[in-house]
Amino acid sequence: LPVLSPSGEERGEILIRVQMRRTTTVFSLDVEPSYAHGSLFHLADPKRQLKFQAALDAKNHTPASLSIADIKDLVASHSAAVDQLRAWQAHVEAASTDWFRSSEHKAKADVQPLTTNLHVSYFRLYAGVEPARATVLQGRPRDVEIDVLPGEDLSASTRYMLGHGGGGSRFSLEDLVDLDSPLQVDATYSTVTCGAPTAHGLGLSQFGLVELEDKLLSVESPVESYRCTYALRKAVCMSQALCVLAATFTSQLELVLQKSVPNHEWLLEQWATVGYLIGWESLVSTQGKELHMLSDAWVAIKSLERVQIQLVSHGELTTFAPSPDSDEKYVLQLPLPSPVFGLLPQALQDGRLVGVTSVLFTQGINEMQTLANVVGAVGIALQERINDKCCLALGEYHERLMAVPSLQGMTAQMKHLKLDALSAFIANSNESTMTKKNHRILLEASDDIRRLNGGRVTFCKSGKDRTAMSVTLDQARVVGSLWKHAPMMLQDASAKQDWALLKPVANLMREFGVRIEVAKKNVGQPRYSFNGLQPHYSVLLVKHPLVTKTLTSAALAGIGDVVCQLGVEHADAIDFRRLTVFTAIGGIYIAPLLHVSYGMLNRMFAGISAKAVLQRVAVDQVVLTPAFFVSYFALMQTVSPTDVSIADKLRHDWWPTVQVNWIVWVPAQLINFGFIRPSYQGTTTILFSNVVSLFWNAYMSFVSHPHDGDNDTLPPSHG
Structure with missing residues (x-):
C-alpha cells in the first residue's frame, strides 16, 4: 500500500503479507446426487443402515460441515482408494485366463479381489446292488483294497498327508476316469469351498468390516474417512463373495438341468418365486486375526442379499448393474448357451430376477477357538449373533417356500421339516460357555440347507485343511445316512457308533478324494498342513x-x-x-x-x-x-x-x-x-x-x- 504526504506525494509503501494456513469456516458445496444406487457405502444390514442414517441426521452431519483440511484429507484418501481399485481392475483384466488364487497368495496385493482357493467339487453316488456300500467300493482307486471298509488304522499315505512325512507312490485322478462310464450315477452333490472372503492385503490386525460398521454407527470423526475405508474393504470382500455366489449357483443350475439332484423338476420354479438359498459354513475361530476374517465375511455374505441374479442367453450379457426393482440392489447377469437357455421356464427367459437369501453358520473348531472359549473372548458374541440371525433368516425362507401354491408338489414332503433342532443347538451354545464349541450346529445347518435345496459353501482361513476335514465328514455323513437310513448327527448317545461307521469313509475321501489334490495344488505336496506330532501321539494313545x-x-x-x-x-x-x-x-x-x-x-x-x-x-x-x-x-x-x-x-x-x-x-x-x-x-x-x-x-x-x-x-x- 502506498504512503502519501498531505500534498499527495508518494513517500513510501507499507507491505502486508496475509498467509492463510487453514480455516474452519463453513461453506456450501454445489448440490450433487447422493451416493450411487446400491453403493458399497451402505451398511450390510438395511436396519443398521437406517440406524446409521438416523444417527447422522441427529448430529446434523453433512459433507458441507467439513473444514478445508478435512476435505483435503478426504480427497487424498478417496484418490488413493480409486487408484487401488483401478490397479485391481487392471490386474484382473490383464490376467483374464489366470483367476486361481492360491492360499499361498492370501496377502498378495494385486489378487485381493479374487477368492482364495475357490473350488467346486462333485460328490457322486453310483447305483449298485448295494447302493450305499457299492458307491464307495466301486468308486475306489484300484490300489485301495476292499478291506479298508471299514478300516481300523490310517494307511501310510494317510499318515504322510497328516504330517508324518515319508514317501510312497500316489494314485492319479486318471485312475477314476475309467470307472465313471459303466456306472449309473444315482445322485450328485456339489460343494463349493474357498478361503474366507476377507481383505488379507488390507490388514487384519485392527478391524474387519463389522468393527468399521460399529465405528460408523457411533458417528465419531472422521466419519467420511471411515466410510472410504469401509467401501474399499467391502469392495474386496464383496468381489470374493460374488465369485463364490456365481460358482455355487451355476454349479447347482448345471445339476438341475442334468436332473442329477433331488427335486430338480421344482428347483427352477423355487428360485424364480422364492429366491436362491446359499448357505455358508465358517470354520474360522473368534480369536485374533480370524475374528476379523469372520467380521469381513459376515458383512460380505449378508450384502449378497442386495444382489439379484438374472439368467441371459450368451451374447446378451450387459454388465453388473443397479437393479430396476430397487435402488438398494444390483443385478448379476449370468450367461447361458442358447440351447441351455431355451430349457429354462418362460419367466426366467423373460428376465425374471432371482433374489438371494444368504445365511452363514459359524463355529470355530481349532485350538484357538478353545482358547477363546476359555478366556471368554469378546469375539464369541459375534459368532452367537451371526448364528441367531441366520437361523431366523433360514426360518423365514422356509415359511416363504411353504406358502407358494405352485410348489405344493414338492413342499408336501417338507411338512415335517422344522428348524427346532438347529435353534436348540444354537440356544444351548449361547447359554453355556462350556458348550460353545458345538460342531453339531454346522451339521444340522448343512442338513437343513440341503433339505431346502440350497447351495452350500464351506470356508476356513485358506479353504484347505479345516475345510477338507469338514467336506469329507459331510461326504461320509451322506453315505452313512444311506446305510443307516437316517441322518447321522454324531449325538452324544450314538456318537461312538456313528463315528465307527463314518471314520473309514471319511479317511478314504481324505486320502483318495479331491481334497488332497486341492492341498497339493496350493502347497505343492499332497499333504494336509497339520502338526506332525499330534497324529503320531493320537495314534499311540489309541493303540x-x-x-x-x-x-x-x-x-x-x-x-x-x-x-x-x-x-x-x-x-x-x-x-x-x-x-x-x-x-x-x-x-x-x-x-x-x-x-x-x-x-x-x-x-x-x-x-x-x-x-x-x-x-x-x-x-x-x-x-x-x-x-x-x-x-x-x-x-x-x-x-x-x-x-x-x-x-x-x-x-x-x-x-x-x-x-x-x-x-x-x-x-x-x-x-x-x-x-x-x-x-x-x-x-x-x-x-x-x-x-x-x-x-x-x-x-x-x-x-x-x-x-x-x-x-x-x-x-x-x-x-
Missing part, C-alpha cells in the same frame, strides 16, 4: 493308552525335577537318585492312578455341564486329593527313607501340601474338566495335568528345599 500315558507322565515328571534342581534351587549338579525316584513315581504310580481316577470321574459325572464339572472337581479335590497325598508321602518315605517317620511327615507336610494343591489345581481342573471334550478326557487330561505339574513341581521343590538342600521329595501332584 497303547496306558503305556503312552505312563511314559508321558514319567518324562514330564523328570523334566519338572530337572527344572526344579537347576532352575529353582541352582544346584551345582543334578541329583540323579532324586531324579530317578521322581521319574519312576510319575510313571509307575501317578499315571495309572490318574488313568483310573479320571475314568471313574467321567463315568460318575458324565457331560460338560456346569453341574457335572463342579461335581468332578469337588470329588477330585476334596476326596481323592487328600487321600492321594497320604499314599504319596507313605510311598516316598518307604522308597527314600529319612530320619523322619511316616506319621511325622504326614503331620508336618500333609495339610500345607493339600492347601497349596487346591490353590493350583482347583482352577486347573475346572479348565481340564470343563473345556476338554469328554472323548479326550483320560488322554488329553493326563497330558494337561503333567504340563501344569511342571510348574507345580518347581514351586513345591522351591518351598521344600530353599536353603538346606534336603533331598526329601514333595509330590508331583495328584492333579
